[in-house]
Amino acid sequence: MISIQNISKRYGSSSGILAVDGISLEVGPGEVLGFLGPNGAGKSTTMKMVTGFLTPTSGTARVCGHDVVDDPVSVKASIGYLPEGAPNYPDMTPWSFLDFIAQVRGFSGAEKRRRIDSVVEKVQLRGVLRQPIDTLSKGFKRRVGLAQAMLHEPPVLILDEPTDGLDPNQKHEVRNVIRALASHPDRDQAGRAVVLSTHILEEVDAVCTRAVIIAKGKVLVDGTPAQLRAMSKYHNAVTITVVSPAGPGGEPASVAGELASIKWVGEIEDQGVRHVAPSAAGPGGPRQTCTLVPKGGRPLLAEVTSLCKARGWAVETIGVETGRLDDVFRDLTTRARSEGGAS
Amino acid sequence: MRGLLPVFRRELAGYFNTPVALVFIVIFLFLAGIFTFQIGEFYEAGQADLVRFFTFHPWLYLFLIPAVSMRVWAEERKTGTIELLLTLPVSLSAAVVGKFLAAWAFTALALALTFPLWVTVNYLGDPDNGVILAGYLGSLLMAGAFLAIGSCISAATKSQVIAFIVTVVLCLLFMLAGFRPVQAFVSGWLPLEALQVLAGFSFLARFESISKGVLDLRDVLFFASIIGVFVAATGVVVSMKKAV
Numbered sequence: 103m104i105s106i107q108n109i110s111k112r113y114g115s116s117s118g119i120l121a122v123d124g125i126s127l128e129v130g131p132g133e134v135l136g137f138l139g140p141n142g143a144g145k146s147t148t149m150k151m152v153t154g155f156l157t158p159t160s161g162t163a164r165v166c167g168h169d170v171v172d173d174p175v176s177v178k179a180s181i182g183y184l185p186e187g188a189p190n191y192p193d194m195t196p197w198s199f200l201d202f203i204a205q206v207r208g209f210s211g212a213e214k215r216r217r218i219d220s221v222v223e224k225v226q227l228r229g230v231l232r233q234p235i236d237t238l239s240k241g242f243k244r245r246v247g248l249a250q251a252m253l254h255e256p257p258v259l260i261l262d263e264p265t266d267g268l269d270p271n272q273k274h275e276v277r278n279v280i281r282a283l284a285s286h287p288d289r290d291q292a293g294r295a296v297v298l299s300t301h302i303l304e305e306v307d308a309v310c311t312r313a314v315i316i317a318k319g320k321v322l323v324d325g326t327p328a329q330l331r332a333m334s335k336y337h338n339a340v341t342i343t344v345v346s347p348a349g350p351g352g353e354p355a356s357v358a359g360e361l362a363s364i365k366w367v368g369e370i371e372d373q374g375v376r377h378v379a380p381s382a383a384g385p386g387g388p389r390q391t392c393t394l395v396p397k398g399g400r401p402l403l404a405e406v407t408s409l410c411k412a413r414g415w416a417v418e419t420i421g422v423e424t425g426r427l428d429d430v431f432r433d434l435t436t437r438a439r440s441e442g443g444a445s
Numbered sequence: 446m447r448g449l450l451p452v453f454r455r456e457l458a459g460y461f462n463t464p465v466a467l468v469f470i471v472i473f474l475f476l477a478g479i480f481t482f483q484i485g486e487f488y489e490a491g492q493a494d495l496v497r498f499f500t501f502h503p504w505l506y507l508f509l510i511p512a513v514s515m516r517v518w519a520e521e522r523k524t525g526t527i528e529l530l531l532t533l534p535v536s537l538s539a540a541v542v543g544k545f546l547a548a549w550a551f552t553a554l555a556l557a558l559t560f561p562l563w564v565t566v567n568y569l570g571d572p573d574n575g576v577i578l579a580g581y582l583g584s585l586l587m588a589g590a591f592l593a594i595g596s597c598i599s600a601a602t603k604s605q606v607i608a609f610i611v612t613v614v615l616c617l618l619f620m621l622a623g624f625r626p627v628q629a630f631v632s633g634w635l636p637l638e639a640l641q642v643l644a645g646f647s648f649l650a651r652f653e654s655i656s657k658g659v660l661d662l663r664d665v666l667f668f669a670s671i672i673g674v675f676v677a678a679t680g681v682v683v684s685m686k687k688a689v
Contacts, residue, residue: 150528153532154531154532155528155531155532155687156687175447175534175535175536176534178532178533178534178535179534181532183529183532185525185528185529185532186525187525189524189525189526189528189529190526190529191455191459191524191526192524193459193462193463194455194459194462198458202451202454202455203533205450205451205454206448206451206452206533206534206535207533207534208534234462250529
C-alpha cells in the first residue's frame with residue numbers, strides 16, 4: 103500500500119544537510135509499522151515526503167498506486183496524517199474543525215454528519231465538541247488530531263509521534279485507538295497500513311507488527327519486534343537468584359563461578375550478594391543474583407536448572423529474557439553515529 | 446482548485462472566531478468617519494458626494510490591511526498547521542487563493558458597512574451614485590492589491606510583526622511611486638521611460654481617478670494584475686518556504 107522507493111531529501115543547497123539518504127520500504131495492508139530512530143534520524147522528513155508535504159530531492163513514494171510526486175492530491179486523499187505535535191487551529195472548536203476537514207475531504211450533508219459522529223465516538227470527543235481547541239488538554243488535542251486523520255477512513259494512516267508528550271493513561275488510550283484502527287478495518291477486508299514514528303520502545307511492543315530502525319537517514323534494521331529483540335545480547339539470557347548457595351562439598355559457593363562452567367554461557371553479570379533477615383516469607387541468609395548472557399543467543403534455562411538441582415540450591419527467582427529493545431536500539435544507532443563520525 | 450470553498454469558508458469564519466474581526470471593523474469604521482468628517486470636512490464642503498470619504502482610503506488601508514494580511518500564512522507556519530493544510534487533498538493554488546479571497550471578502554464586508562454614509566449623502570442631496578459605485582469598486586480593488594502584497598510577505602516569515610512592518614513599507618512604496626518627492630529622488634539616475642513606468646505603479650494616482658468616477662479599464666486591469674501577480678507569488682513563496 104505504501105511503497106517508498108529510494109527516497110532522499112537534502113535541505114537547502116547541494117551542500118545542505120542530507121536528512122534522508124535513500125530509504126526504500128514497503129508497507130502492506132494490516133501492518134502496523136513502527137518507525138524508530140533517534141531525534142534527527144529522518145523519521146519526520148520521510149513521513150513529510152510520503153504525505154506530499156515535502157518534495158523529495160530524489161526518489162519517490164507510491165501510496166495506493168498513486169505517485170506522490172506526480173499526483174500528490176490523490177495520495178493526500180488516501181492518507182490520514184497526524185503531523186508531529188498534532189497541530190490544529192486553536193480558535194476552532196473540535197466540531198467546526200472536523201466539519202472543515204470533512205468538507206475538504208469531499209463529504210457533505212448526512213454522510214458528513216455520520217462520519218463526524220462515528221469518529222467522535224471512536225476517539226471519545228463528545229464532551230468537548232463545542233469548546234475552542236485552545237482550551238483543551240493535551241490528550242484531547244491529540245484526539246482531535248487523530249479524529250482528523252481517521253475521518254475519511256483512509257486505507258493508509260501515518261502518525262508522527264502520536265503519543266509524544268502524553269501522560270501514561272493518555273498514551274494507553276491512544277495506543278488502543280491505533281490498535282483498533284489496524285485490526286478492525288472499516289472499509290476493506292485487507293485492513294489498513296499504519297505507519298507510526300516513535301522513540302518510545304515500549305510502544306513498538308504495544309502496537310507494532312513490524313519495526314524499522316533508521317539513523318542518519320538510512321534504514322538499519324527492518325523486522326518484527328521479536329526479531330529485533332533477538333538481536334539483543336540479552337536474548338535468552340537467564341537471571342537467577344539463589345538462597346545461601348553451597349558448593350559440591352557443602353561450603354559456601356559463588357553462583358556466578360559455578361554457572362560459568364555451563365557450555366554456552368558467554369558473559370556473566372554478577373549482581374552481588376544481598377542479605378535478607380528470616381521472615382514469614384522465607385528463610386534468611388545471603389541471596390546471590392547473576393545474569394547469564396548466552397553465546398549466540400542459545401537457550402540456557404535447561405542446563406541452569408539441572409545444575410541447580412544437582413547442587414541442591416534453593417532458587418528464589420529465575421527468569422529468561424526475550425531481549426531488550428532499548429539495548430538493540432542504542433547499540434545500532436550509536437554504532438551508526440560513530441561510523442558516520444569516522445567517515 | 447479542489448478544496449477552495451472549504452478553505453475560504455474556514456478562513457472567513459476564522460476572522461470571526463477571534464476578536465480580530467470586531468476590532469478591525471470598529472477601527473476601520475471609526476477612522477473612516479474621523480477622516481471623512483473631521484479632516485475631510487464633509488459637511489463644510491456642502492457637496493453631496495463621497496470624494497472626501499474615498500480620498501483617505503489609501504492611508505487607512507496602509508495600516509489596516511497589513512494587520513489583516515500579516516496572519517494569513519505566518520500564523521499557519523508558526524503553529525504548524527500549514528503541514529496539516531497542505532497534506533489535505535487541497536491543491537496549493539486552492540489554499541493560496543482561498544485564503545486570499547477570504548481576507549478580501551472580510552475587508553469587503555468592512556467596506557460595505559460604511560453604507561450609512563452612502564445613505565446620508567443620498568438623503569442630504571442628489572449625488573451621482575455611479576461615481577460612488579466606482580469609488581467603492583476602486584477601493585475594493587486597492588484593498589485586494591494591498592492584501593495580495595501582504596499575503597505574499599506573510600508567506601515568507603513566521604513572524605507576524607515582521608510581516609506587518611515589511612508590508613506597510615512595501616505598500617507605502619507602491620502608493621507613493623508617482624509622488625513628486627519620490628520621483629525627484631530617483632530622477633537623477635533613472636531614465637525617463639523608467640520614471641514613467643514607476644509613476645504608473647502609483648496606487649494613489651490610479652485610485653484617485655477611480656474615486657472621482659473615472660473607471661478606466663487600464664486602472665482596473667492594473668489592480669487586477671497586481672493581485673494576480675502577488676497571489677501567484679504567494680504560492681511560490683509558500684511552496685519554497687514550507688520546509689523551513
